[in-house]
Amino acid sequence: TGWLQEGKTWYYLKANGAMATGWLQEGKTWYYLKSSGAMVTGWLLDRNTWYYLKANGAMATGWIKVGSKWYYLYGSGAMASRTWIGRYYVNSSGVWTKTR
Known part of the structure; x- marks a missing residue:
């Protein structure tokens, strides 16, 4: 459960061991994980809206x-x-x- 790094890519494993995808809230911080489970950084276009994810993955x-x-x-x-x-x-x- 929690964050897992493989090489330079970060993933988040849920309590059941499955990789999280889409928007993930941890405390007051939001992250976005691709369908592959990889954490997104930089600009993200989701449902016609632009977001920016910092280098640590946190939504700005x-x-x-x-x-x-x-x-x-x-x-x-x-x-x-x-x-x-x-x-x-x-x-x-x-x-x-x-x-x-």
Whole structure:
């Protein structure tokens, strides 16, 4: 039961020994596991919504910087797009492009 690392890939085994897939909540932290059971990092498109999973697999929320660009992720983890977040506008790609 719990996290298992094979090479550079992480998996999560449930109490019955089966690999978890899809969204997994551990405490207050969310992770996403592919159908193979492998933990996802980086951008994830799930049901037409973009999410960002940090290097440790944890779902990001709030303002994040990826490369040289800033994005805003709601408390649900969903990326904001085409909207104002306070004084900051994020475009259709979710990138902060202007300030009021």
